[in-house]
Amino acid sequence: EAGVAQSPRYKIIEKRQSVAFWCNPISGHATLYWYQQILGQGPKLLIQFQNNGVVDDSQLPKDRFSAERLKGVDSTLKIQPAKLEDSAVYLCASSLRVNEKLFFGSGTQLSVL
């Protein structure tokens, strides 16, 4: 079974630029999550989708972050404009349905200079 796919693997940008990350969940998984992991810390939830609807975006900085999951399959997370403190690994995870085990991708490492 293929895992959660994410791209790009690494991204370096300057502050105030924009960036986008892509995630393709495990086939058939209805629930998709984006997490932010700052160096030395545990992942922090940014947004949760159930199919193509948002279930929880309470911790998403909506003035600069946006995410969508068109057609309930793959998803994109965008940051515009980026700040230095956005430097982190952005992890995508999926589960078959709510209250099931989460499977993580390898993440996109973002460096904002």
Next chain:
Amino acid sequence: GENVEQHPSTLSVQEGDSAVIKCTYSDSASNYFPWYKQELGKGPQLIIDIRSNVGEKKDQRIAVTLNKTAKHFSLHITETQPEDSAVYFCAASKGGSGGGADGLTFGKGTHLIIQP
């Protein structure tokens, strides 16, 4: 919201010895407690999980215990091996009881070092 505390931040044990990592949580509504292992450059990988209707769960060399009254849970690794070296995270969630929102709240992680 939920707050998860994890200790210790670093744990060094001799190969073959046991390792124990402890976590506490704040929200009594949390009912799902997974443990993840993260190796350098990779995403977290689920190694074991427990739900609040169970007090203990074991899978080969790994076990997790849960004390709902005290709101703490622990990971036990026996007969440690070099490949156990990694960062381990505990997490907690309400398991969908919050209107479908079941995002995990993670601890800060424990760097486990297995000394040969």
